Amino acid sequence: MLHLVIWLLASGCVTLCSPIHREYHLISEAKTWAQAQSYCRNSYTDLASVSNRDDMRRLVEIAAASGEGRSIWIGLKKGGVVGSWMWSVGEAQTTDYTNWASPPDSSYNCGGMRGDGKWLSASCEAVLPFVCQEGEGSSKMHVVLEEKSWRSAQGYCRQNYHDLASVSSQTENQALQQMLNESGPSTTTFWIGLFRDQWTWSDQSNSSFRYWESDQPNHDGECVLFDTFYETLWDRACGSSFPFYCYSAVTWRYVVRLELKSDSSLNLGDSATSEAILAQIQKRFEGARVQWRVQPDGTIFKKKE
Template sequence: MLHLVTLLLASGYVTLCSHIQEYHFIKEAKTWEEAQISCRNNYTDLATIGSHDDMKRLVNVTAASGMTEEIWIGLTETRVASWLWSVGETQSSHGVAEYTNWSIGPNSSHHCGGMRADGKWRSALCETPLPFVCQEEHFAIFTEGSSRVYIVLQEKSWREAQEYCRLNNTDLASVRNQTENQALQQTVFEKGSSLFLIWIGLFRDEWKWSDESDSSFRYWERSQPNDDGVCALYRPSDNKWYDRDCTSSKYFFCYSEKKVMRQIVRVEMKSNSSFDFSDSAVSKAILNQIQKRYDGVKLQWSVQPDGKIFHKK
């Protein structure tokens, strides 16, 4: 029997309002805790770097200052571990891996995660050489005909794989729900059916930001952290992060909130004919899904002149 599926196209507009972090380089040597107090008294807090874009701005501020010495940022070790996503800013709950698909519970001595051919996740030692999959940094959504991911068959450690992806303006792949997990599985293992386990962007760490942000973005030097201390700093000579003893006196970065940026974006969606875009519960659910992908950005639907959010196409 032949089954016909009618596809429904609809478009609407969503307004994005975002707060941009402005970084302030403080040329006063202080311990990490003293720097934290100073930032909280004069700005918002020690610097939080939540994305690749934040990191680029931090690098630019440092270059403009001419500083080459190590600089405190707001990251510190807490001994409370969480599984996070490498890409950071586009993940729900600020990068914490809420959706999981482990084959068995992750080993407590393993700090990196991969995907098997059946789509299940396995933890592994981060030094294990494995092939890996990268995704376009700002496009984690899988779309029909374009998965926006690519497979690298070279076997690398998790950190080497992450560095490879980032040098090519991408990041290790991430998924936020069963649909995306299945799409990634089919894309990767259809093209490399002999593969057993590949690195994805899952990692486990115990580091948290001073302002209590849950951002999972990290930019460690390949050998870091290596238990030199429980506070993080930025080293301008290689633009990487290192762990250090918190009692060392160093310059530091604070941040403050910059003006709100407002942007209206047109959104087009495709669904089967049973999908009712006029239902307020549907529009709310769609907005919630989009919101999860944008940390620090407040989203709202723009109501069009006829009182509707969506128009059928």
């Protein structure tokens, strides 16, 4: 029998590596998007990716401190193929959970939910009621019966709440379905935050965060500028020259001491045992990479007297 006790002074240590944190750098020299990408990859990690509004605010603060102009390249560029379905709140659809009524129509790029909980793809210009989410990761939703296009609904939710609703599990889907049943007939479709587009990040980040100006993208080009005044995205010709944001990836490391209590039959020197224990620890620190910290004598554990 093995008992795992975390946070006690103990006989073993694990190192936790947090998810990557981006440290942004504003380069004032004007370059084309491709030149900026090459510069960032040579000197830092890549052109800047943006995952949420906090990232945008950091970009604004950096520009304000430097006195740089308002139009600055970031790492978003139009690709050749319509991508996978994503969530407006800024997260790619990373879970396996979906609830499509039928395979989504390849000609439609926005998604809604019926009162029966099923998802449907539809033209983004269709006007429908919609559901807003109060905060990132929040389970509190607000049904808005006023009918709008998907982009208009997104703008309304971002101005008054946080974003269009996102769903990542059957439990969340059922909770939202119940709200919709209370708001109208089961045949009514409501916009949620599902969408897909052709824009991809230079570093292949799966961030679905888009914060376009209201009339953007308007097919001015296939590369993206961040406007630090309006805090919105604009498409521009990739051959135009602008300053740009790079980022360097920073990973935080933490050492956690732990104590293992086991019966005498457990061989803590066996690699299979240490790997099994590490797998248990990994579950407790989901989102971080966990590894053993090997002691100078080559062992992981020391018996506590």
